[in-house]
Amino acid sequence: MINLSYRKKVVDSWFSYLQNLICKEFESLEGKKKFLKREWYKKDRKEGGGVSYLLTEGNVFEKVGVNKSTVSGKFKKEFRSKILGAQKDGKYWASGVSVVAHMKNPKIPALHFNTRYIVTTKEWFGGGMDATPSINDTKEKELIQKLLKKVCLNNKKNYKKYKLWCDKYFYLPHRKEIRGIGGIFFDYEKENWVKNFKFVREVGFTFIDISKKVIERKKKVKWTKKDKEKQLLKRGRYVEFNLLYDRGTKFGLNSGGNTESILMSLPPLARWK
């Protein structure tokens, strides 16, 4: 039999480490501002909680949230049929890190990253990362895709499948638009725990690597008011996706998660025409 409590402990501790690493790397990219830490608890600590790091009004980051949470509980009945392995009694345990970075410079794309480990009567890893530029940049797109391809190849994962999954997931049907330029998205990775966990760790490192490269390429590139307007409109679409369709947001709000942390993904400022 698998030792689930060992797995939970190791994964939880990895996510804490990754969160701290991302914050350190982002602060060194940022230069000006530091993250503020906030802790929250679910049902008086009886069902876990989380740690949120938020940095706003920086030189690089207009707003970036780095959240880690480890929670447990029982899904409401109407929600159980939608979660793998939760049909029977609705019990779950979940741990993960998620990051959304909205940049000051509209020439740098918004970046999103998430990895998670979920245990119901089944257990699996999921997550991914993707980029949302307001202004097209073929070289940047190729750079991101090259690094995502590499981490998949190194772990014998199907990049094409994950890329397509991402394109399908981050889609706004009412606009007939893709949210950004895609990335990778995967879920229900449950066969080989050791290998999948290694993959999830490497996707974490790849996210840091991509963020550094993408930000450093353009940190000092000049931008205009018109560029900013484009970014604000793109952010409007980002809000629409997250509130209308995102499963993570729905999952969070439906499972008694911390509203402030869940909606940390929303941009600092957004425009609608």
Next chain:
Amino acid sequence: MINLSYRKKVVDSWFSYLQNLICKEFESLEGKKKFLKREWYKKDRKEGGGVSYLLTEGNVFEKVGVNKSTVSGKFKKEFRSKILGAQKDGKYWASGVSVVAHMKNPKIPALHFNTRYIVTTKEWFGGGMDATPSINDTKEKELIQKLLKKVCLNNKKNYKKYKLWCDKYFYLPHRKEIRGIGGIFFDYEKENWVKNFKFVREVGFTFIDISKKVIERKKKVKWTKKDKEKQLLKRGRYVEFNLLYDRGTKFGLNSGGNTESILMSLPPLARWK
């Protein structure tokens, strides 16, 4: 037997008249900018369509949309159980006017109004109006409530019930906050068609009356950058409500409505901390 085709014609024509009246009154309040008209059709005019009026970057209105649509069709199967009288074959006919006004001056509340007539195997009127200030103003609240009370009383409608309905409807559970200061909200008004239609017409006039009074009271009142920031944050909550919970938005996006018109309710600019 009731003459449904007569009712549909009369109601549709009232809504067109009301839309034009609101636009005229708003333009005269505005002074600077004019509405731009846009027409759209559902399924190549086979299932109706609508007329949208949008005014942006005005002296009074930062963004105001006045939409009228008359559409028909069949609800998707998964949606039928949620609509009164649509269980059998999902057929519907619907006509209505909706208005959302986001003000330049943060001391003037955002105003929302909607009245509609829906026909399935049942037929009924619904709608209401409500205000969302970013800064509390007791006198303004009393003024709005007085006029709404009056229109209910004149039509032998239960103001308290409609007020409570509004408070319950415009509620953000994840924030434990009411969207604004409320107003009135009613639905399934189906018993006496003639009287209900009269009530709906008078709610339309009352909305114009309230808008004029509320705007003229504060049109020239000075505001600060801090007031504007409060307004932008309040607008963030407005976006959250409309995309996460609003039935009108879901109805529209689920029934093949016009995305641009449906999301005209979203503010020109919104902030999240």
